[in-house]
Amino acid sequence: MRQTFDETTDRSFGPRHVPLIRQAMAEQGLDGLLVPHEDEHQNEYLPAANDRLAWATGFTGSAGAAVILKDKAAVFVDGRYALQVRDQVDTGLFEIRDLVEGGVPAYLETAAGKGQKIGYDPRLHSPDALAHLQAAAARAGAELRPVTPNPLDKAWGEARPPQPVAPVAPHPLEYAGEESSAKRARIGGALAGGADAAVLTAPASIAWLFNVRGGDVIRSPLPLAQAILNRDGTARLFLDPQKVTPDLPAWLGNQVRLETPEDLPAALGDLRGKKVVVDPAQSSAWYFEALAAAGAEVVRAEDPCTLPRACKNAVEVEGARKAHARDGAALSRFLHWLATEGQTNPPDEITAVSKLEAFREATGALKDLSFDTIAGAASNGAIVHYRPTQRLNKRAEPGSLLLIDSGAQYLDGTTDVTRTVAIGEPSAEMRERFTLVLKGHLALARVRFPAGTTGTHLDALARMALWAHGLDYDHGTGHGVGSYLGVHEGPQRIAKAPNTVALRPGMILSNEPGYYKEGAYGIRIENLQVVTPPEAIPGGERPMLGFETLTLAPIDRRLVAVDLLTSEERAQLDAYHTRVLAVVGPQVEPEVRAWLEHACAPV
Incomplete structure (x- = not known):
């Protein structure tokens, strides 16, 4: 890893x-x-x-x-x-x-x-x-x-390297929260257009539907496989025999027929005369051509697992809370290191990345990173999704910013968090721009909204403070995140680009506005948050959904220009830090706890 x-x-x-x-x-x-x-x-x-x-x-x-x-x-x-x-x-x-x-x-x-x-x-x-x-x-x-x-x-x-054959293992019910048979019956019975079957080719859908996880894809616990889900909930799963672990057949049960990828063309031929759902955004042209040649009626529709997978059940949401509490302790140890050793001897990007991964490995629960860590010192931080290499590696210097965007894969959840840290004394401009980003981040964290609201409707909230100063950023504000699956998951997202998918309870999204000054520094503040069920507001007429913040790690108060925050924003930031201290504090060593108390003190 x-x-x-x-x-x-x-x-x-x-x-x-x-x-x-x-x-x-x-x-x-x-x-x-x-x-x-x-x-x-x-x-x-x-x-x-x-x-x-x-x-x-x-x-x-x-x-x-x-x-x-x-x-x-x-x-x-x-x-x-x-x-x-x-x-x-x-x-x-x-x-x-x-x-x-x-x-x-x-x-x-x-x-x-x-x-x-x-x-x-x-x-x-x-x-x-x-x-x-x-x-x-x-x-x-x-x-x-x-x-x-x-x-x-x-x-x-x-x-050419050989195709991966990582073992496919059961994903226990204590993490999945719903039996595969129940998922298959529910999804199969609701196929679009009254279809007889659906062809599934997205590894994340297959992992979720069958409650399995693999290791064929870097940074994601995914098996490369295909499946045919029938309307009655039975299924055919096409998996390289080398990936089949001894306990997998019994885990899948007798309603799932295990076959090899070589059997897939003939299986598609068996769908002659049937209505078959295939997602044109997830499946290649080859499947459409093969089904048409077989005489099947193709129904072009979204992968039927995509939306149900995005709406996490209660067990998955609780798992996400536990994963983020664990991850928050590792990240707080790293931020403590940056605030002490990292200030007197500023690290280069690669050292920072390796140090953070070591803290996560020390939890004993880390399965993998959820993506290669982005660490941008000074001007490299202004390059969105920059990733350090030996050739580009830069050392942080006093008076600069260090942007760290990282995440982890745990059995109970997937994390993704960005913190921007001052090395030495930040400039007044850095503090102003950071606070404008923070205002947008806080606005998106506290918003309440009615059913039917999409991420597109909310995106401007994260940008308004920046817009008021003639500033903006050129990436989306939030992407969906899986449950011990991919760190980027649809169909939900928060961005300027139109999105017709309404936000629903259980969806996990990132909240990550930013600002990037080319050749100088980058700023991004990212937490993951889950959509909460609708609740009545006293005196209101409609129940409103909202967000619960999952990520737990201090935000660098040295970068906050407090005079730019409203009293509501100051109270919100203080409440967040109080929660960070309450959850993370008991998990860390005394010296980290002492630093955390200072880092989480009221602004």
């Missing part, structure tokens, strides 16, 4: 691997190849065997794409990775393009030649994304052609 800091790729990957890919393309009569970041399961984080984009280009970010043509190539990333891509990719070979503004379709329109045949692997593209790409290629007079095998896989050859 130890985080590594030397990249697994380097700038020579493109010059060494692209010629091999082009040779394999030519052997299949292709003039180009699309290389998405996504794998066969549309994962955000990938096992090494499926990280085709990294092998082709050297780029290791969690979002991106590439197009390799006979005489040119381009790699596409979003703004989070503007620095990283130029550090990892040979810019003499690859043109660097924006993934969001125009992206691959715009590139195909101008770069693809008339009559060219550009290959794509139908297992790696969602049908909707593929339709946009096909239309763009057609406008250029080119043709997208499905290919088997993938020329990149052929070029990778024997050097």
Whole structure:
């Protein structure tokens, strides 16, 4: 689980691997190849065997794409990775393009030649994304052609790592809170459009539905598998036999038929004449094509597990509370270290990351990190989702800020927390900007809202104080978080971008406004919070939902300009710190407890 800091790729990957890919393309009569970041399961984080984009280009970010043509190539990333891509990719070979503004379709329109045949692997593209790409290629007079095998896989050859075969183990009821059979009956009986079955390809849905966890995907306890859920709650689970632990068949029960991935094509053929739900955002075009060829009626609808999985039951919510109390103690020990040794001998980013992970490991309950820790000192903190490497590592200096965004995976919950800490004496500007971010964070934590409210409706609350000063940030304010699953979970989110999913009790989201001054420093304050059931407000007419904050760790009071806070905000911050001290204080050593009492003192 130890985080590594030397990249697994380097700038020579493109010059060494692209010629091999082009040779394999030519052997299949292709003039180009699309290389998405996504794998066969549309994962955000990938096992090494499926990280085709990294092998082709050297780029290791969690979002991106590439197009390799006979005489040119381009790699596409979003703004989070503007620095990283130029550090990892040979810019003499690859043109660097924006993934969001125009992206691959715009590139195909101008770069693809008339009559060219550009290959794509139908297992790696969602049908909707593929339709946009096909239309763009057609406008250029080119043709997208499905290919088997993938020329990149052929070029990778024997050097390609083996597919992961981590054991799949039961996730006990004391953590899951509901039997798999009950979930299957509930979800199967409510399939969209009166469908007979649903094809599930998202690892998180499979882990949740069958109450199992695996280890095929880095930073997430997920098994790579597929499943067919029938309307009556019975299911077929397609799992590599090497992953099947001795107690798994009995755990799944006789209503679940264990099969191998090689059995999947024939199983899809068995759905002839049936109505089958498939999620176009979660499943690749290959499934739609296979079902259509089999004579099934495809119902394009959201993965039926997505929304129920997001609404945590009482056991999962209580598990999240316990996980955050444990994690808060580890994080408080780290913040104490930063406030003592870290002030007299400021650490570099890698030292800070390693120290924090060691405190989490010392709990004895850590299963993994929930993502690679983001530690940005001074100007690196202004790079959203920056991740330290040996080449980019920077030491914190007096008068600077250190931003630490980290999380952990425990059996009872997944955490994600960001704290920004002053090293030495912060400037007046730092304190002002930090307090504006804090005001937005507090506003989003205390809001009450009626049923039907979406994260889009709430997003402005986190930005209003910044907007009043002509400031803003360019990332979302909150993402969903799983229960010992992925740290990024839909369908709920809080962001400017429109989202039609209403917030419901049990949903866990992050609350993470920020501010970033390019070349100087970054600020982000992040807690996780769970949506609470509707309650009546005295004198009110409608019950209102709200949030319960889960994360428990002090916020650096040295960065708070108290005169910018209202009396309500000061009382809210003091109440939060009182709770942190009450829950975390008894777990830590006397010297940490003494520091925590000071760190949590009223503002």
